[in-house]
Amino acid sequence: xxxxxxxxxxxxVFYGEKQAVKDISxxxxxxxxxxxxxxxxCGKSTFLRSLNRMNDLIPGAKxxxxxxxxxxxxxxxxxxxxxxxxxxxxxxxxxxxxxxxIYENIAFGPRYHGIRDKKKLDEIVEQSLRKAALWEETKDxxxxxxxxxxxxxxxxxxxxxxxxxxxDIILMDEPASALDPVSTAKIEELIAELKQEYCIxxxxxxxxxxxxxxxxxxxxxxxxLVEFDQTDKMFTNPANQQTSDYISGRFG
Amino acid sequence: MARSVxxxxxxxxxxxxxxxxxxxxxxxxxxxxxxxxxxxxxxSKGLSTFFRDGVNPIDLFTGVKWAPESEPPLFGALPxxxxxxxxxxxxxxxxxxLGFCAAVFIVELMPKFGRKVLQPVIxxxxxxxxxxYGFVGLSVIxxxxxxxxxxxxxxxxxxxxVLSIMILPTITTIATDxxxxxxxxxxxxxxxxxxxxxxxxxxIVLPTTLPALLTGIVLGIARAFGEALAVQxxxxxxxxxPRSLFESASTLTSAITLSMGNTIMGTAHNNALWTLALIxxxxxxxxxxxxxxxxxxxxx
Numbered sequence: 001x002x003x004x005x006x007x008x009x010x011x012x013v014f015y016g017e018k019q020a021v022k023d024i025s026x027x028x029x030x031x032x033x034x035x036x037x038x039x040x041x042c043g044k045s046t047f048l049r050s051l052n053r054m055n056d057l058i059p060g061a062k063x064x065x066x067x068x069x070x071x072x073x074x075x076x077x078x079x080x081x082x083x084x085x086x087x088x089x090x091x092x093x094x095x096x097x098x099x100x101x102i103y104e105n106i107a108f109g110p111r112y113h114g115i116r117d118k119k120k121l122d123e124i125v126e127q128s129l130r131k132a133a134l135w136e137e138t139k140d141x142x143x144x145x146x147x148x149x150x151x152x153x154x155x156x157x158x159x160x161x162x163x164x165x166x167x168d169i170i171l172m173d174e175p176a177s178a179l180d181p182v183s184t185a186k187i188e189e190l191i192a193e194l195k196q197e198y199c200i201x202x203x204x205x206x207x208x209x210x211x212x213x214x215x216x217x218x219x220x221x222x223x224x225l226v227e228f229d230q231t232d233k234m235f236t237n238p239a240n241q242q243t244s245d246y247i248s249g250r251f252g
Numbered sequence: 253m254a255r256s257v258x259x260x261x262x263x264x265x266x267x268x269x270x271x272x273x274x275x276x277x278x279x280x281x282x283x284x285x286x287x288x289x290x291x292x293x294x295x296s297k298g299l300s301t302f303f304r305d306g307v308n309p310i311d312l313f314t315g316v317k318w319a320p321e322s323e324p325p326l327f328g329a330l331p332x333x334x335x336x337x338x339x340x341x342x343x344x345x346x347x348x349x350l351g352f353c354a355a356v357f358i359v360e361l362m363p364k365f366g367r368k369v370l371q372p373v374i375x376x377x378x379x380x381x382x383x384x385y386g387f388v389g390l391s392v393i394x395x396x397x398x399x400x401x402x403x404x405x406x407x408x409x410x411x412x413x414v415l416s417i418m419i420l421p422t423i424t425t426i427a428t429d430x431x432x433x434x435x436x437x438x439x440x441x442x443x444x445x446x447x448x449x450x451x452x453x454x455x456i457v458l459p460t461t462l463p464a465l466l467t468g469i470v471l472g473i474a475r476a477f478g479e480a481l482a483v484q485x486x487x488x489x490x491x492x493x494p495r496s497l498f499e500s501a502s503t504l505t506s507a508i509t510l511s512m513g514n515t516i517m518g519t520a521h522n523n524a525l526w527t528l529a530l531i532x533x534x535x536x537x538x539x540x541x542x543x544x545x546x547x548x549x550x551x552x
């Protein structure tokens with residue numbers, strides 16, 4: 001179950017007339033972190049949002065191509081997006097905890113997927129918080145409002161919340177860009193921890209972060225995939241001149 | 253030379269500043285004065301029922317018989333109080349779910365069409381004069397109830413239904429604004445956990461916007477509580493507590509509008525009507541207070 005990766009084939013996304021993602025094919029492996037980097041507006045977030053069909057929510061967005069998880073093409077109209085999103089967790093740039101208690105934030109997903117047993121839920125809440133390295137800080141106030149947590153804690157809560165539904169894949173859209181350096185370091189540690197179990201795809205603006213946390217990196221520019229390689233190689237010896245320019249900070 | 257020009261300009265700015273200050277101060281002073289004199293007038297008239305005419309407040313609030321012209325006069329206002337509360341609450345019970353669901357449709361299901369066409373149409377309801385509502389109630393709702401239920405069709409049910417249509421725009425507009433102002437990312441967060449649209453509405457949207465929705469409902473009740481004409485036309489105006497929703501009843505407002513013209517200023521009957529007005533005014537303050545309290549809570 002944990003060997004699930006994800007393959008995108010000839011994926012294009014249009015917003016009305018404008019093509020935001022141009023014919024991109026990318027493979028993502030289980031138990032690896034793949035970073036998507038590139039300047040603003042290069043289509044990396046749009047690409048990420050296509051992988052769990054979040055773009056469905058945007059009026060006028062159109063996706064073509066295929067995204068395979070195992071033997072299922074999730075872009076097919078027959079896919080039940082609700083079931084799909086249980087397999088793919090997502091974390092946003094700005095933490096978005098629900099206006100509920102810490103406990104209820106975590107129990108939200110599992111409860112709706114049929115787990116009613118209080119003991120089982122308690123267990124899931126504890127496990128998820130432990131995995132997100134938040135248990136020690138919150139175990140005494142599980143039933144207090146999640147909005148009282150700091151930004152970094154809220155972000156880890158959001159990660160815990162997506163772990164609680166036992167996904168195979170976790171999508172992260174600049175998960176640390178709204179956080180201070182200490183919280184950022186904690187999130188990065190957490191990503192390194194989580195990749196032992198999950199396929200993680202992370203969009204980041206921060207090239208140092210990409211270099212620190214990811215195994216492989218994809219560089220996007222103007223909706224196109226410029227280069228995709230092992231992170232080590234990409235950052236030391238990029239094959240493409242544009243990649244080299246971007247990584248060395250000549251534009252971006 | 254340059255210095256004198258500067259001084260002249262400065263004094264001009266000073267004059268402008270003070271004219272502005274004094275003018276706005278006069279405006280706000282007039283407003284406050286109006287409010288205070290209204291409250292003072294209603295209170296002094298209303299309270300004289302107790303202090304000058306010697307009516308026991310307990311009798312007024314609990315008495316069920318209203319016969320101000322009989323000998324001795326009886327001032328039991330409970331039927332009116334019950335009538336006002338039950339019509340307003342009935343109206344809110346009907347309008348709140350309708351308003352919320354309409355807001356969900358406008359914001360979640362068809363945002364473009366909803367915001368452009370549906371919301372203005374619903375807000376149009378707020379501009380219709382209340383006599384039109386009363387007339388429609390009298391010629392459509394009352395006969396409808398008369399055909400189905402025992403009685404004349406006039407009563408609390410007819411009043412509640414007419415009021416519910418009148419307060420629907422208030423509740424819908426506030427609910428629409430609340431749903432549209434939902435912090436960004438909450439809905440997406442819920443979808444990303446594999447919730448359906450309806451689970452998201454029920455479990456995230458509704459609880460998060462609840463204080464604002466309640467504000468809309470209380471404002472709606474306040475409007476219903478104060479509405480006189482439309483209610484008076486369909487409620488039947490019998491000064492007793494009805495045993496069913498389809499029996500003739502009265503509200504505080506309908507009692508006032510019905511009798512005010514027939515009483516002489518300064519008589520016990522006239523003062524008693526002012527007491528009813530005082531109860532209305534006090535309840536309005538209570539509603540405003542509740543709304544303020546809800547708004548403060550929703551900010552936390």
